[in-house]
Amino acid sequence: MNAEEWIRAKVSRAFHASVDAGIGRWSSEDDEADPEWGQVLYKYSDHRMSLALFEEGCERLGDDRSERLAYAEIQDVVPLLLTELVRVRDLDAIVGIGVRLRTRTAVIDVPLRVYSTLCPTLKHIADYFSLRAR
Secondary structure: OOHHHHHHHHHHHHHHHHHHOOOOEEOOOOOOOEOOOEOEEEEEEOOOEEEEEEOOEEEEEEOOOOEEEEHHHEEEEEOOOHHHHOOOOOOOOEEEEEEEEOOOEEEEEEEHHHHHHHHHHHHHHHHHHHHHHO
16 A cells, blocks of 8 residues: 555545534535645635645645645644643644654644644654564
8 A cells, every 4th residue: 555545544434424524525526636635635714724635745825824834844743732732622623733853843723623623633744654664
């Protein structure tokens, strides 16, 4: 199984319950592939931001700031401290996922309802690429 197939399967397993609960959606025929990152796998959007997971990267767009991250560049994912996470009660509250890339550190701000699936998924993807590099 190549990296794109593994990521496609991982995103499908991880976000299945979210999509069933109405949190985001799978790609459709209307979603154009990204020339750099391939097909769209999953999308979430609300009035503040949108998130797209592709075969080779993810993109978070918003009024405040935007991030584009290639999965192969992710070296580590830094979740919120548990003491901070337990204080967040609103599923629509924006929380940050710290992402250490080869050349910089980024923060992906998403609603808590997306964070709970996206954070561990990005961590698994980072671990996958780390193991492949060895």
